[in-house]
Amino acid sequence: xxxxxxxxxxxxxxxxxGWGGAGLAxxxxxxxxxxxxxxxxxxxxxxxxxAGAAVDFHGAYQAGIxxxxxxxxxxxxxxxxxxxxxxxxxxxxxWTEAARRMxxxxxxxxxxxxxxxxxxxxxxxxxxxxxPSRLTLTVGFGPxxxxxxxxxxxxxxxxxxxxxxxxxxxDAARSNGDLCVQACADDPQVAVHAIRNLARIGxxxxxxxxxxxxxxxxxxxxxxxxxxxNLMGFKDGTRNIAGTETDRLKKFxxxxxxxxxxxxxGGSYLVARRIRMHIETWDRTSLQEQEDIFGRDKGEGAPVxxxxxxxxxxxxxxxxxxHVRLAHPDSNQGSTILRRGYSxxxxxDGLGRLEAGLFxxxxxxxxxxxxxxxxxxxxxxxxxxxxxxxxxxxxxxxPGVRDKDDWWGRTLFSKEA
Amino acid sequence: xxxxxxSVVTAVAMATALTAVTACTxxxxxxxxxRVIAVTATDSKCETSKKEISAGxxxxxxxxxxxxxxxxxxxxxxxxxxxxxxxxxPGTKQRVTAEVKAGTYEIACKPGMKGDGIRQDLKVxxxxxxxxxxxxxxxxxxxxxxxxxxADETLPKVATFVAAVKAGDLEAAKKAYAPxxxxxxxxxxxxxxxxxxxxxxxxxxxxxxxxxxxxxxHRLEKALWQDKKIGAEEKTLADQLVTDxxxxxxxxxxxxxxxTSMANGAKELLDEVATGKVTGEEERYSHTDLVDFxxxxxxxxxxxxxxxxxxxxxxxxxxxxLDKQFAxxxxxxxAYRPNATSYEFTAYDKVGAADRKKLSDGVNAxxxxxxxxxxxxxx
Numbered sequence: 130x131x132x133x134x135x136x137x138x139x140x141x142x143x144x145x146x147g148w149g150g151a152g153l154a155x156x157x158x159x160x161x162x163x164x165x166x167x168x169x170x171x172x173x174x175x176x177x178x179x180a181g182a183a184v185d186f187h188g189a190y191q192a193g194i195x196x197x198x199x200x201x202x203x204x205x206x207x208x209x210x211x212x213x214x215x216x217x218x219x220x221x222x223x224w225t226e227a228a229r230r231m232x233x234x235x236x237x238x239x240x241x242x243x244x245x246x247x248x249x250x251x252x253x254x255x256x257x258x259x260x261p262s263r264l265t266l267t268v269g270f271g272p273x274x275x276x277x278x279x280x281x282x283x284x285x286x287x288x289x290x291x292x293x294x295x296x297x298x299x300d301a302a303r304s305n306g307d308l309c310v311q312a313c314a315d316d317p318q319v320a321v322h323a324i325r326n327l328a329r330i331g332x333x334x335x336x337x338x339x340x341x342x343x344x345x346x347x348x349x350x351x352x353x354x355x356x357x358x359n360l361m362g363f364k365d366g367t368r369n370i371a372g373t374e375t376d377r378l379k380k381f382x383x384x385x386x387x388x389x390x391x392x393x394x395g396g397s398y399l400v401a402r403r404i405r406m407h408i409e410t411w412d413r414t415s416l417q418e419q420e421d422i423f424g425r426d427k428g429e430g431a432p433v434x435x436x437x438x439x440x441x442x443x444x445x446x447x448x449x450x451x452h453v454r455l456a457h458p459d460s461n462q463g464s465t466i467l468r469r470g471y472s473x474x475x476x477x478d479g480l481g482r483l484e485a486g487l488f489x490x491x492x493x494x495x496x497x498x499x500x501x502x503x504x505x506x507x508x509x510x511x512x513x514x515x516x517x518x519x520x521x522x523x524x525x526x527x528p529g530v531r532d533k534d535d536w537w538g539r540t541l542f543s544k545e546a
Numbered sequence: 547x548x549x550x551x552x553s554v555v556t557a558v559a560m561a562t563a564l565t566a567v568t569a570c571t572x573x574x575x576x577x578x579x580x581r582v583i584a585v586t587a588t589d590s591k592c593e594t595s596k597k598e599i600s601a602g603x604x605x606x607x608x609x610x611x612x613x614x615x616x617x618x619x620x621x622x623x624x625x626x627x628x629x630x631x632x633x634x635x636p637g638t639k640q641r642v643t644a645e646v647k648a649g650t651y652e653i654a655c656k657p658g659m660k661g662d663g664i665r666q667d668l669k670v671x672x673x674x675x676x677x678x679x680x681x682x683x684x685x686x687x688x689x690x691x692x693x694x695x696x697a698d699e700t701l702p703k704v705a706t707f708v709a710a711v712k713a714g715d716l717e718a719a720k721k722a723y724a725p726x727x728x729x730x731x732x733x734x735x736x737x738x739x740x741x742x743x744x745x746x747x748x749x750x751x752x753x754x755x756x757x758x759x760x761x762x763x764h765r766l767e768k769a770l771w772q773d774k775k776i777g778a779e780e781k782t783l784a785d786q787l788v789t790d791x792x793x794x795x796x797x798x799x800x801x802x803x804x805x806t807s808m809a810n811g812a813k814e815l816l817d818e819v820a821t822g823k824v825t826g827e828e829e830r831y832s833h834t835d836l837v838d839f840x841x842x843x844x845x846x847x848x849x850x851x852x853x854x855x856x857x858x859x860x861x862x863x864x865x866x867x868l869d870k871q872f873a874x875x876x877x878x879x880x881a882y883r884p885n886a887t888s889y890e891f892t893a894y895d896k897v898g899a900a901d902r903k904k905l906s907d908g909v910n911a912x913x914x915x916x917x918x919x920x921x922x923x924x925x
Contacts, residue, residue: 210907247806248921333871333911336903 181260193265195372199313202343203320206306225536234261256322264314269524274307303520343471364430392540395528403520406486424451450511466491588612592655592664601673624686685852697795700729711784724834732845735811771831809920812846816913836891861922871912
């Protein structure tokens with residue numbers, strides 16, 4: 130691969146933190162060109178950012194976590210098939226280079242055309258002419274990876290195997306994985322292109338175990354923007370951690386220096402759950418019951434007894450089994466997670482029912498104090514009658530790729546790190 | 547085969563074939579002069595009046611003084627045909643003409659129109675040269691011999707299969723079915739380069755075009771395994787299969803083969819596995835998919851091994867990877883047969899979804915680097 134990234138034109142991560150920690154680079158050139166900055170500074174509203182822009186790949190944290198949520202998702206979990214550690218490290222480096230190029234709106238390797246006519250091009254080509262579309266690629270390592278390559282001693286205690294939760298109907302074919310890549314972009318084709326090319330580069334070393342497409346973000350990390358709605362028609366993520374809330378990110382999302390192990394500092398933990406919605410029965414549920422189940426009204430999204438969406442909820446006014454009441458930090462010893470889930474609709478099942486729901490993605494500093502505590506508390510959730518968790522996975526998300534010489538997983542795999 | 551596919555062999559050959567020569571044949575007799583090479587063919591000799599000629603128009607004046615019908619070729623070093631004349635009867639004269647660029651060629655007489663023939667070197671000098679890597683020429687020639695040998699060995703096995711069908715022996719026919727396909731599956735990209743044979747012998751029900759009659763192996767497969775009966779029509783189709791495959795056997799030697807078409811043909815064999823065999827679509831009635839699967843891998847490996855010396859020089863990492871992935875896939879396949887020489891593979895309907903995914907992953911792991919082989923030999 131050629132090294133042609135125009136580093137000089139990219140903003141430093143620090144200069145971007147001030148207006149959202151998202152690393153939005155505005156006015157980026159189209160595919161194949163270098164990313165050019167036209168504006169930087171604290172006066173830029175990240176919500177109004179050009180949907181075609183590039184998000185900086187480098188930084189202390191991986192992009193795609195606190196980054197303002199893009200419109201589309203392609204998430205893929207992989208199994209590692211190689212037993213050769215050096216080969217796997219080579220793959221992580223190759224992936225990093227490809228991700229560096231794709232997030233900047235560039236083609237992989239030598240590109241999609243113009244090469245030898247007898248050989249397939251390095252890049253598959255379907256993102257040619259499309260903007261970077263705020264593509265972020267975020268990598269995570271599953272518990273099963275730590276049984277390989279003599280990594281058992283480096284598995285973080287915080288990366289717990291998720292316990293069985295009430296009502297789970299987990300499909301092994303949609304669960305777990307040695308590693309994952311979350312591709313988020315404003316253009317679905319850009320996200321799919323990214324996963325497809327990484328999978329191709331990985332052939333012979335890793336195989337896709339399962340993957341999920343998502344649309345219509347269901348949680349916002351930009352509270353000034355309108356809160357999106359899930360497929361049940363309710364606003365979702367009103368109280369989510371915003372990308373600008375440095376303190377809350379530090380407290381609930383980023384792994385700190387003392388959390389251990391060292392290689393995870395600046396990382397986070399990801400829980401991915403495929404949550405099927407019983408759409409048809411939900412749709413014939415009365416409005417009152419729907420609103421009671423959530424604990425908010427459907428139109429404005431205001432908590433029970435309040436007028437505005439962002440009014441502080443009075444939990445005791447809600448039914449004891451209302452979703453918001455049970456999920457609220459005040460009901461969970463303060464536990465908070467950063468959600469960036471997406472709706473999914475994979476056609477219909479054999480019974481003609483929409484195969485649809487929420488692909489739940491949440492980042493947290495500690496899985497036990499985060500998702501596990503909250504999900505246990507949701508055992509009595511009235512919403513459970515209308516949803517079913519059918520896929521599940523948990524990953525340790527390493528810290529960001531610092532610069533052009535760094536690579537995904539270096540802190541875990543590099544002896545000197 | 548799949549419907550409406552473009553043969554990589556043909557497409558790549560067109561893209562990369564040397565435009566060194568325009569071949570044509572003529573009966574019109576120029577006066578014997580310096581542009582004419584006299585060829586005297588007998589049952590045991592092939593004498594030529596010149597070993598060297600300058601580039602440009604050349605004419606062979608052939609006389610068959612032997613007792614057998616013969617044919618005469620001008621060949622590239624890789625056995626690709628520059629020009630040819632068939633059916634030269636004993637005691638008759640024929641002429642062959644061609645435009646030839648600088649390079650080395652061979653003139654071959656084939657008494658009885660069989661085998662490699664009796665060869666004479668021909669050196670063409672001056673003008674622009676047709677530059678070729680002799681190792682690649684050797685690889686192409688060896689692959690052509692391989693393809694021919696596969697066809698030659700296939701026909702007796704087809705004869706066994708057909709005899710069983712015609713005898714109405716259902717069990718014997720079932721037993722002979724998969725073995726009769728191995729040589730074909732090993733060299734399918736070559737066979738597919740003759741666009742008319744493949745649709746006759748290897749088409750599946752879903753690959754039929756409007757108005758096309760379903761003939762060939764899979765039509766008989768359905769009769770044997772699904773309908774479980776052999777009628778008059780099946781017997782006629784069995785004869786037709788022999789006729790069509792004999793046609794294939796005759797034409798293999800004339801297939802246009804280049805180093806890059808060999809490389810891409812190998813990848814194409816793996817693609818056949820990835821789209822048809824790994825899903826169980828190819829042998830949906832007999833479930834003998836793993837036999838085809840193995841044959842496709844063997845054919846791909848044959849191409850690869852022949853190109854390996856050059857590929858290793860240009861891309862050693864690729865060769866290391868391909869060696870590893872061929873070994874891995876072969877090991878995976880060996881788990882489905884009693885020993886490494888048997889072609890009695892597990893019926894594919896007995897292979898579960900998780901194992902099918904493993905096979906699919908193994909094919910992808912090999913096919914992806916194999917797609918880079920053409921670039922490695924074209925460098």
